[in-house]
Amino acid sequence: xSKFVQMNLPPFLAQRLQQAGITAPTPIQQAAVPxxxxxxxxxxxxxxxSGKTLAFLLPMIERALRPAAGPAQGRCPQYLILAxxxxxxxxxxxxxxxxxxxxxxxxxxxxxxxxxxxxRALKRPPLxxxxxxxxxxxxxxxxxxxxxAVTWLVMDEADQMLDRGFLRDIQRILGLLPxxxxxxxxxxxxxxxxxxxxxxxxxxxxxxxxxxGVSSPTTITHAYYVVPAEQSRTQLVHxxxxxxxxGERSMVFCDQKYKVRRLAAKLGxxxxxxxxxxxxxxxxxxxxxxGAFRSGRLRSLVATDVAARGLDIPDVAQVIHxxxxxxxxxxxxxxxxxxxxxxxxxxYLILSESEEREYLRMVxxxxxxTKKLPLPTFVSLPPAAALPNGEPQAPPRHxxxxxxxxxxxxxxxxxxxxxxxxxxxxxxxx
DNA sequence: AAAAAAT
Numbered sequence: 001x002s003k004f005v006q007m008n009l010p011p012f013l014a015q016r017l018q019q020a021g022i023t024a025p026t027p028i029q030q031a032a033v034p035x036x037x038x039x040x041x042x043x044x045x046x047x048x049x050s051g052k053t054l055a056f057l058l059p060m061i062e063r064a065l066r067p068a069a070g071p072a073q074g075r076c077p078q079y080l081i082l083a084x085x086x087x088x089x090x091x092x093x094x095x096x097x098x099x100x101x102x103x104x105x106x107x108x109x110x111x112x113x114x115x116x117x118x119x120r121a122l123k124r125p126p127l128x129x130x131x132x133x134x135x136x137x138x139x140x141x142x143x144x145x146x147x148x149a150v151t152w153l154v155m156d157e158a159d160q161m162l163d164r165g166f167l168r169d170i171q172r173i174l175g176l177l178p179x180x181x182x183x184x185x186x187x188x189x190x191x192x193x194x195x196x197x198x199x200x201x202x203x204x205x206x207x208x209x210x211x212x213g214v215s216s217p218t219t220i221t222h223a224y225y226v227v228p229a230e231q232s233r234t235q236l237v238h239x240x241x242x243x244x245x246x247g248e249r250s251m252v253f254c255d256q257k258y259k260v261r262r263l264a265a266k267l268g269x270x271x272x273x274x275x276x277x278x279x280x281x282x283x284x285x286x287x288x289x290x291g292a293f294r295s296g297r298l299r300s301l302v303a304t305d306v307a308a309r310g311l312d313i314p315d316v317a318q319v320i321h322x323x324x325x326x327x328x329x330x331x332x333x334x335x336x337x338x339x340x341x342x343x344x345x346x347x348y349l350i351l352s353e354s355e356e357r358e359y360l361r362m363v364x365x366x367x368x369x370t371k372k373l374p375l376p377t378f379v380s381l382p383p384a385a386a387l388p389n390g391e392p393q394a395p396p397r398h399x400x401x402x403x404x405x406x407x408x409x410x411x412x413x414x415x416x417x418x419x420x421x422x423x424x425x426x427x428x429x430x
Numbered sequence: 431a432a433a434a435a436a437t
Binding site: 084085086110111112115132133134135136137138160165166169255256257278279304305306308309326327330 | 432433
């Protein structure tokens with residue numbers, strides 16, 4: 001009997017998993033599935049690429065297939081999964097479709113897509129809704145989506161969902177859900193502050209930490225370069241991108257959108273090989289680019305943190321950090337796009353000399369081993385692709401950035417957040 | 431301080 005069946009998951013699920021090459025549960029699945037099946041709340045921490053998605057999808061499928069339990073059965077969504085980015089919501093729903101029988105109906109809802117499509121789809125409500133907070137609230141507010149029958153809530157990347165910027169939306173969504181429900185939180189990273197905050201949202205949760213203090217897989221090799229000048233950053237990235245084997249892919253992360261655009265333009269001599277993705281791209285472009293990258297048509301992807309969390313892309317051999325990430329969690333999640341499911345991976349961080357101390361402090365905190373590498377001989381860059389007309393070559397000015405910040409987050413809100421911001425902690429180096 | 435997320 002398969003280990004999945006021993007965990008009280010239905011035999012057909014075990015069979016489907018086996019067909020997909022999954023024969024045994026990972027440690028997080030072994031630890032999280034039983035309490036979830038028993039109806040308990042779960043707060044689960046496990047490193048990137050360790051199988052957290054199936055750890056909540058499998059018990060959810062089992063529960064959805066149990067004989068009807070209440071009057072709402074079949075008429076309203078009973079399972080809600082929240083994710084911090086649109087592509088992640090889509091990926092989770094695809095994963096669900098892969099393993100659940102057709103009777104477990106599902107829908108991914110997120111912004112940047114025509115809302116009419118969601119109106120239409122919700123006329124016959126699915127059992128499971130996977131979505132990002134904004135569009136969910138929009139649909140709930142306009143009466144197209146009823147959340148009053150949700151008895152199972154998952155927050156994937158829960159620490160980000162509960163962070164400022166998302167928290168207010170999450171609280172609104174929680175306000176629409178019944179108190180009597182199961183709440184499951186999953187992430188590779190949970191700060192003590194977020195764990196404390198989660199307390200009010202859960203009831204006696206099973207607290208699971210597979211490898212306490214470890215958020216990054218040991219199959220990933222960490223290394224860094226110190227570059228003398230800004231210009232050599234780009235050349236180094238280009239050189240590293242050339243080093244991967246055929247069939248393998250690379251991701252490059254920058255902190256800001258304009259840097260992604262600038263870097264992608266400089267690297268993009270061969271436009272078929274380097275793509276970019278940020279929140280500035282249209283949703284259609286984002287999905288097209290990610291699809292091309294997943295399928296291998298695109299070998300390298302330059303991105304902001306929109307692609308840092310959760311995305312499961314095959315054969316990402318290396319993750320390159322164009323600069324020191326502003327936050328250690330960001331480093332963990334970006335890096336976690338490689339070295340998934342016990343595979344090997346490599347990550348390279350590019351630093352200026354002045355950042356080395358701060359980086360080494362971060363490394364100590366994250367309990368990872370790293371080593372400084374000598375600069376390789378640079379492979380010469382292709383001629384730069386022209387930047388589209390009027391694209392800023394430099395960061396937007398401070399004032400404009402703040403204006404946009406307030407606008408996109410709701411203005412009165414922005415002011416309060418500003419006043420409260422001193423409590424914020426970066427978690428290291430203070 | 432930036433990025434993400436509704437229009």
